[in-house]
Amino acid sequence: MGPTNIALVKLFRADQNLRIAQERYDTAARSVRILERKVADLTGKLTFSQQTLREQQAAAANLDLDLTMREAHIEKLRTQQQQAKTNKEYQIFLTEINTEKVDRNRVEEDAIRALEVVERTQGEVKGLQGQLDEEQKKLTDVKAQLGGKLSELQVEIDQLKPAREDAFNDVPPRAVKEFERLAERFEGEAMSALEKPDRRHEEYVCGACQMTLVVDVYNRLHSRDELVTCPSCGRMLYIPEELPPEVAVNKAKEVKEPRPKKEKAVSKSGPSVGARINRQSSAEDVVNSVTIEEDSEETAPAAGSGSDTNDQPPAEA
Numbered sequence: 087m088g089p090t091n092i093a094l095v096k097l098f099r100a101d102q103n104l105r106i107a108q109e110r111y112d113t114a115a116r117s118v119r120i121l122e123r124k125v126a127d128l129t130g131k132l133t134f135s136q137q138t139l140r141e142q143q144a145a146a147a148n149l150d151l152d153l154t155m156r157e158a159h160i161e162k163l164r165t166q167q168q169q170a171k172t173n174k175e176y177q178i179f180l181t182e183i184n185t186e187k188v189d190r191n192r193v194e195e196d197a198i199r200a201l202e203v204v205e206r207t208q209g210e211v212k213g214l215q216g217q218l219d220e221e222q223k224k225l226t227d228v229k230a231q232l233g234g235k236l237s238e239l240q241v242e243i244d245q246l247k248p249a250r251e252d253a254f255n256d257v258p259p260r261a262v263k264e265f266e267r268l269a270e271r272f273e274g275e276a277m278s279a280l281e282k283p284d285r286r287h288e289e290y291v292c293g294a295c296q297m298t299l300v301v302d303v304y305n306r307l308h309s310r311d312e313l314v315t316c317p318s319c320g321r322m323l324y325i326p327e328e329l330p331p332e333v334a335v336n337k338a339k340e341v342k343e344p345r346p347k348k349e350k351a352v353s354k355s356g357p358s359v360g361a362r363i364n365r366q367s368s369a370e371d372v373v374n375s376v377t378i379e380e381d382s383e384e385t386a387p388a389a390g391s392g393s394d395t396n397d398q399p400p401a402e403a
């Protein structure tokens with residue numbers, strides 16, 4: 087593959103590694119986050135209940151004061167009644183006392199109801215406080231258990247960031263923009279490896295969506311520095327290590343024989359993306375031999391799953 091595609095694959099892998107680490111952290115931190123949310127929720131409810139309780143207690147105290155004053159007033163009227171000089175005066179006090187008593191009884195009922203409300207809210211506050219204490223204890227325990235693990239995972243993330251950053255800077259701006267667009271769309275899975283389902287047939291599929299691809303996709307990725315996307319899912323395609331030319335193209339023996347050492351080097355370059363850069367010097371040779379082989383291989387087009395572009399790659403290359 088050309089330098090842009092090599093840089094893209096490097097970015098893709100560094101990005102995937104970082105995403106995996108981030109996901110591990112998020113999964114581990116989830117229990118903490120859930121408990122933190124519960125604690126915050128309960129704290130809010132408790133604060134509200136406590137505020138309500140204070141208001142209800144103030145209202146009950148006012149009614150209590152009102153009641154005391156009314157009782158004092160009735161006592162005073164009774165005293166005055168005792169000192170009444172005429173029966174008429176006595177009757178007037180009696181009527182007033184009875185009216186006051188009706189009001190007093192009403193206030194007393196209100197005061198009793200207010201106390202009931204206060205007691206109910208006190209129960210609520212107590213219950214919430216209990217729940218909050220419980221969740222807070224759980225949170226402390228989980229944090230103690232996870233603390234070490236979370237910081238380990240954070241260290242891992244921090245260590246992976248520079249590699250992703252470097253890889254990002256190595257990709258040309260236009261390609262990096264496309265990469266980011268696709269990464270956003272596919273939750274990081276911006277690229278898809280070519281797959282060759284049947285070793286005997288020169289047929290490739292998109293590793294992500296399994297769409298059958300035109301046969302020249304391998305040559306285009308291998309010999310030119312183009313961005314090639316899957317026509318079905320839209321991901322950028324790349325050649326994985328396990329699909330070197332001698333595996334990817336038919337009649338591997340014919341390719342291998344002329345330069346066995348170089349071909350071996352290509353197949354060994356597998357896991358390291360960096361090694362792919364070194365192989366660029368020989369890539370053209372490999373492709374040339376692939377092209378020659380395809381030209382001379384009469385059965386090659388027929389093996390290409392009936393795709394109408396089977397006979398194009400040699401002509402273009």
Ligand SMILES: [Zn+2]
Nearest residue numbers: 292295316319
């Ligand atoms: Zn696809």
